[in-house]
Amino acid sequence: MLREQLSDSMKQSMRDKDALATSTIRLVLARLKERDIEARPKGNADGIADPDIQSMMQGMIKQRRESIELYDKGGRPELAEKERNEIAIIERFLPKSMSDDEAEAVIKETIAAIGASSIKDMGKVMAALREKYAGQLDPSKSSAMVKKLLG
Secondary structure, three states: OHHHHHHHHHHHHHHOOOHHHHHHHHHHHHHHHHHHHHHHHHOOOOOOOHHHHHHHHHHHHHHHHHHHHHHHHOOOHHHHHHHHHHHHHHHOOOOOOOOHHHHHHHHHHHHHHHOOOOHHHHHHHHHHHHHHOOOOOOHHHHHHHHHHHHO
16 A cells, blocks of 8 residues: 555656655655565565555654754755655655654553563563554654663
């Protein structure tokens, strides 16, 4: 479903002559193709699933946020703005991110469902969160919350 959405958006951005959207979606599709090729030896001929695509796009957003920070420090506001615009385009394809309160509620619910009681169970909790809420939770924020709640 996400692949089709990306492909349709690519065609639409080309029709609209939106150069930034076209180039950004091309980058996403290129990275997706790389990930599909990487998955072939593991027996996955159809390509990666939607949760993996969402995770990949989260990684792309993280890279852009790091670039924004560097561009701001380096006095390149025009490049930082381009990266912000690319983030906005990529985020169109991701489910709405949870607020901190919603994330904390979901994490508490997952901890209770798994029966996690100590920091040793953090891996199980994070795996469950990744599986169920891919693209909706920021992994770094959620790991800090899990650590706080279990520790």
